[in-house]
Amino acid sequence: MRRFDSALGLEARRGPVATALKVLVYTAMIVVFTGPLIGLLVSAFGKTLDPTSFTLWPDAFTLTNFVQAADKNVYTYLLNSFVVVGFGLLLQMLVSVFAAYALARKKFRGMTVVMLIMLATMMLPEEIIAIPLSLVLADLPLLNLDLIGTYAGMILPVGAWGFSILVMTEFMKEVPVELEEAARIDGAGELRTFFTIILPLCRPALGVIGVFGFTMIWDQYLLPLIVATEPDMWTLPIALRSLRSDEEVGIGVLLAASLLALLPSIIAFLAFQRQFMRGLTSGAVKG
Amino acid sequence: MAAGSAREGGTGGRHGLTAAPAPTPSPSPAAARTRESAAPAPTGRRPRRARRRGTLIAWAFLAPALVLFLYFKFIPMFEGLRMSFLEVRYAGDRFVGLDNYSRILTDEAFTEAIWHSVVLAVGTTLGSIVLGLLLALLIEGPARYLWFVRTAAFLPVVTTMAVVAEVWRIMYHPADSGMINSILGWAGVAPQPFLASEDSSLLSIMGMSIWRGTPYDMMIFLAGLVGVDRTLYEAAAVDGASTWHRLRHITLPALRPVFWILFTLAAIRGLRVFVEVYVLTNGGPNGSSEVLMTLIYKLGFQKGELGIAAAGGIVLFVATLLLTLLVQVMRRRQAA
Numbered sequence: 001m002r003r004f005d006s007a008l009g010l011e012a013r014r015g016p017v018a019t020a021l022k023v024l025v026y027t028a029m030i031v032v033f034t035g036p037l038i039g040l041l042v043s044a045f046g047k048t049l050d051p052t053s054f055t056l057w058p059d060a061f062t063l064t065n066f067v068q069a070a071d072k073n074v075y076t077y078l079l080n081s082f083v084v085v086g087f088g089l090l091l092q093m094l095v096s097v098f099a100a101y102a103l104a105r106k107k108f109r110g111m112t113v114v115m116l117i118m119l120a121t122m123m124l125p126e127e128i129i130a131i132p133l134s135l136v137l138a139d140l141p142l143l144n145l146d147l148i149g150t151y152a153g154m155i156l157p158v159g160a161w162g163f164s165i166l167v168m169t170e171f172m173k174e175v176p177v178e179l180e181e182a183a184r185i186d187g188a189g190e191l192r193t194f195f196t197i198i199l200p201l202c203r204p205a206l207g208v209i210g211v212f213g214f215t216m217i218w219d220q221y222l223l224p225l226i227v228a229t230e231p232d233m234w235t236l237p238i239a240l241r242s243l244r245s246d247e248e249v250g251i252g253v254l255l256a257a258s259l260l261a262l263l264p265s266i267i268a269f270l271a272f273q274r275q276f277m278r279g280l281t282s283g284a285v286k287g
Numbered sequence: 288m289a290a291g292s293a294r295e296g297g298t299g300g301r302h303g304l305t306a307a308p309a310p311t312p313s314p315s316p317a318a319a320r321t322r323e324s325a326a327p328a329p330t331g332r333r334p335r336r337a338r339r340r341g342t343l344i345a346w347a348f349l350a351p352a353l354v355l356f357l358y359f360k361f362i363p364m365f366e367g368l369r370m371s372f373l374e375v376r377y378a379g380d381r382f383v384g385l386d387n388y389s390r391i392l393t394d395e396a397f398t399e400a401i402w403h404s405v406v407l408a409v410g411t412t413l414g415s416i417v418l419g420l421l422l423a424l425l426i427e428g429p430a431r432y433l434w435f436v437r438t439a440a441f442l443p444v445v446t447t448m449a450v451v452a453e454v455w456r457i458m459y460h461p462a463d464s465g466m467i468n469s470i471l472g473w474a475g476v477a478p479q480p481f482l483a484s485e486d487s488s489l490l491s492i493m494g495m496s497i498w499r500g501t502p503y504d505m506m507i508f509l510a511g512l513v514g515v516d517r518t519l520y521e522a523a524a525v526d527g528a529s530t531w532h533r534l535r536h537i538t539l540p541a542l543r544p545v546f547w548i549l550f551t552l553a554a555i556r557g558l559r560v561f562v563e564v565y566v567l568t569n570g571g572p573n574g575s576s577e578v579l580m581t582l583i584y585k586l587g588f589q590k591g592e593l594g595i596a597a598a599g600g601i602v603l604f605v606a607t608l609l610l611t612l613l614v615q616v617m618r619r620r621q622a623a
Binding site: 005006007008009010025026029030032033034036037039040054055094095096098099101102103106107108109111114117118121123124125127128129130131132133134135136140141156157159160165190215218219221222226237238240241244251254255258261262265266268269270273276277280 | 341342344345346348349351352353355356358359360362363364366367370422424425426427428433436438439440441442443445446447448449450451453454455457458460466498501502506507510512515517520530533534537538555556559561562565566580583584587588593596597600601603604607608611
């Protein structure tokens with residue numbers, strides 16, 4: 001009898017027709033979903049001058065576009081992106097592990113409310129609050145700080161990320177209580193227990209929130225668009241628009257910059273695939 | 288609400304994709320036992336002062352998160368609500384009641400933008416779900432080489448939206464030498480204007496969004512498919528059921544929770560779409576692809592109509608909320 005490991009039972013079928021069909025389907029999928037990205041990779045190294053030379057087949061190999069990119073400040077934008085994602089991710093992860101520790105390991109009044117509030121923010125798309133957020137950033141209540149046009153304005157808001165807190169909390173709940181109590185009996189303080197016992201045990205979850213946080217912050221568009229008022233503070237994704245309309249250079253510089261803006265998230269995904277897939281279903285909450 | 292749907296998605300994928308961090312409610316028996324035996328003891332024995340200290344510590348650990356959430360989520364949200372009733376001016380804000388809202392709901396530019404948002408959301412959602420399911424069924428299975436196909440197919444999801452949009456804008460080049468038009472040319476199809484025409488701009492944006500959304504839906508479906516009981520397939524085969532019957536009566540019912548969660552998420556994401564439209568067409572040509580968010584952006588940041596823009600944000604929020612509630616109600620009814 002045939003085995004049924006899948007709904008269509010495709011993997012059980014053998015023979016030339018079935019094999020040919022499978023190869024066709026898989027190839028088509030790979031071409032359709034990676035084609036545009038490979039096109040970008042190839043074209044960025046080509047002598048592209050007009051939009052129509054975007055191609056999957058290389059005509060030449062040249063680094064001209066990347067050299068010209070320097071004149072157009074592309075590497076400054078790239079650096080800005082790295083600054084924002086670096087500090088933003090650090091802040092987000094720290095804030096999340098601290099909050100998760102309280103939510104997972106402590107019992108206190110108001111815990112359910114805090115949890116609900118954090119979940120609620122995950123249902124609130126940041127686009128909706130873009131306009132009032134820009135006003136709040138321009139004049140932080142009580143502190144009277146103006147964060148528009150500062151790196152802090154792009155970094156601080158990404159620190160509040162419900163998804164990371166949620167994933168971390170669920171993971172921390174699984175860490176056995178005995179370990180914590182043993183540490184306490186040995187005289188370790190609260191922070192010490194947290195940093196030497198709990199956090200090292202949460203390394204897999206740190207990987208999950210790290211790689212998701214990275215892709216999320218790298219992909220930020222509206223926030224830097226609002227905050228970075230001066231061109232020299234632009235992050236790479238929002239700089240692409242001005243590169244496109246720059247008539248001094250061809251489309252090649254745009255392609256080179258696009259490739260640079262694309263690579264970090266792809267590298268992060270390929271390097272941390274397992275964590276990424278693991279967080280995917282829990283990430284479905286946020287999407 | 289969100290947690291409920293996450294949990295269902297999580298249970299579906301428990302075997303393969305999701306491991307520990309997924310919010311699945313069932314911890315391992317061992318972990319549950321240790322917590323039950325150990326947790327109540329200290330709270331019962333500990334004096335009140337120690338417990339109060341514990342509470343203080345908990346709030347101290349929560350403080351950074353609460354401050355950031357307050358400043359960058361809650362205050363903006365309440366500010367947005369307040370502003371939506373005001374005419375924001377330099378000289379001083381003026382209370383205008385529901386004027387901003389009535390302007391949004393009667394203004395033609397707004398009603399058109401809302402309509403475009405809905406069309407884009409529905410089209411993208413349905414397209415991605417149908418294609419995602421189809422592809423998931425095609426590449427489901429334990430074969431080793433399939434991981435490569437899955438990884439490659441998943442790349443669009445992790446790529447930066449602004450870059451994806453630039454790439455597609457180039458591929459959509461309307462001349463017959465444009466990339467997609469060249470490919471269409473091989474099949475004998477005449478060159479299409481894509482983003483350049485009022486008739487096809489919204490559809491072209493939808494095409495790109497489906498391309499980017501399909502792999503995500505496919506992965507969630509694959510996770511759900513892992514949870515389908517294989518013995519049911521065997522039993523169906525013994526009874527002589529066809530592949531279609533097996534799909535219709537075993538696989539699709541088992542995937543129902545996945546459908547609901549994908550539908551909610553995709554629809555919400557579709558309504559608030561911004562970057563795609565902003566980069567590809569910026570609402571053009573002639574407003575044919577203007578969506579709610581691009582209109583709000585233009586009103587708020589370019590025309591300084593902050594009150595109306597804020598009201599637009601609130602309308603979007605209410606729509607999102609209603610949609611989520613609607614899906615939940617429908618799901619409950621179907622489950623009952």
